[in-house]
Amino acid sequence: MITNSRFKPIWYLRNPHLQTLFANLVHPTFPDVSYETIDLPDGDSLDLAWGSARGDSAVLVLHGLEGSLRSAYAKRILNALNAQGIPGIFMFFRGCNGRPNKLAQSYHSGKTDDLRFVLQHLRSRGIQRIALLGYSLGGNVTLKYLGESGSSSIVCAAVAVSVPMVLADCARRMDQGFSRVYQWALLNRLKSKIIQKQALLQSQGFSTDIDHIDNFESFDDKFTAPSHGFESAQDYYDKCSSRQFLQSIRTPTLILHSVDDPFMTSNVIPHNDELSDHVTLELSTHGGHVGFLSGDSLIPKPWLDQRILQFVQPFLSSV
Numbered sequence: 001m002i003t004n005s006r007f008k009p010i011w012y013l014r015n016p017h018l019q020t021l022f023a024n025l026v027h028p029t030f031p032d033v034s035y036e037t038i039d040l041p042d043g044d045s046l047d048l049a050w051g052s053a054r055g056d057s058a059v060l061v062l063h064g065l066e067g068s069l070r071s072a073y074a075k076r077i078l079n080a081l082n083a084q085g086i087p088g089i090f091m092f093f094r095g096c097n098g099r100p101n102k103l104a105q106s107y108h109s110g111k112t113d114d115l116r117f118v119l120q121h122l123r124s125r126g127i128q129r130i131a132l133l134g135y136s137l138g139g140n141v142t143l144k145y146l147g148e149s150g151s152s153s154i155v156c157a158a159v160a161v162s163v164p165m166v167l168a169d170c171a172r173r174m175d176q177g178f179s180r181v182y183q184w185a186l187l188n189r190l191k192s193k194i195i196q197k198q199a200l201l202q203s204q205g206f207s208t209d210i211d212h213i214d215n216f217e218s219f220d221d222k223f224t225a226p227s228h229g230f231e232s233a234q235d236y237y238d239k240c241s242s243r244q245f246l247q248s249i250r251t252p253t254l255i256l257h258s259v260d261d262p263f264m265t266s267n268v269i270p271h272n273d274e275l276s277d278h279v280t281l282e283l284s285t286h287g288g289h290v291g292f293l294s295g296d297s298l299i300p301k302p303w304l305d306q307r308i309l310q311f312v313q314p315f316l317s318s319v
Helices: 016-026 072-084 113-124 137-152 166-174 179-196 198-203 218-229 233-240 244-250 303-317
Strands: 001-004 036-041 047-052 059-062 088-091 129-135 157-161 253-258 278-284
Touching: 016 072, 036 113, 059 072, 059 113, 059 137, 059 303, 072 088, 072 129, 072 303, 088 113, 113 129, 113 137, 113 244, 129 137, 129 303, 137 244, 137 253, 157 303, 166 218, 166 233, 179 198, 179 218, 179 278, 218 233, 253 303
Parallel strands: 001 278, 059 088, 059 129, 129 157, 157 253, 253 278
Antiparallel strands: 036 047, 047 088
């Protein structure tokens, strides 16, 4: 089902770039968390950050490309969960907690095996009801996992925000106009990780030449695809874009998406017949990329957090 969002942008942040940038420039206080490192079956590891609340239900949060708990949206939602007494757990993708991971492979938009392992780990820790929340790349991982799992998913509900549901289209969009600024910033972070892992990558036969990498497609073609077993960037995009998995989702799922998202075009938005009966796509005219700042005065309010909590809370409290 596709519905119209009730989100209204604050009057001076109707521009998609202002929504996107302002939401990431204004940082809340760092949330109260404790850290856990878990070992993965292939010998690598990743980190979890546990919020202050504890219980038998929780929200598992997945960040976007090169995100971390230092990202403004991550701080906001962990603070909101802590304030409501809802257990929140933030999953760092491999290599995203300030140090390189141990293997040549790291993470990508369709890597769901690490998520599956973490979900089972949370179950072993006594958490019976898990709501999944993914932002951007993490949203794509969320939707792909749900579609792959179908009725066997152990997630009780999910929210996906600003998802690049057609990866090839998003890669092309990020190489146009002002969106190249976002691409430049993210590529610099990705390139720095290649330099940090240069010896490891070279020892396993992977190139570490970053001189001619100037957009996401060239990065994915040279690094993401070969290090994760894909034939090319296009093969990676074709197999991992989440739009093709939406019809198979059997978990109550809310997708929050803005038509003016500068990380993508309206071509990524699925049609109603591509959504399963368990999926609601909530579209807004404005909002940017993981922006959604509202308000009726000079001080913007983070609308996203309240909408996310409004959706997931009934599922976490059910027996």
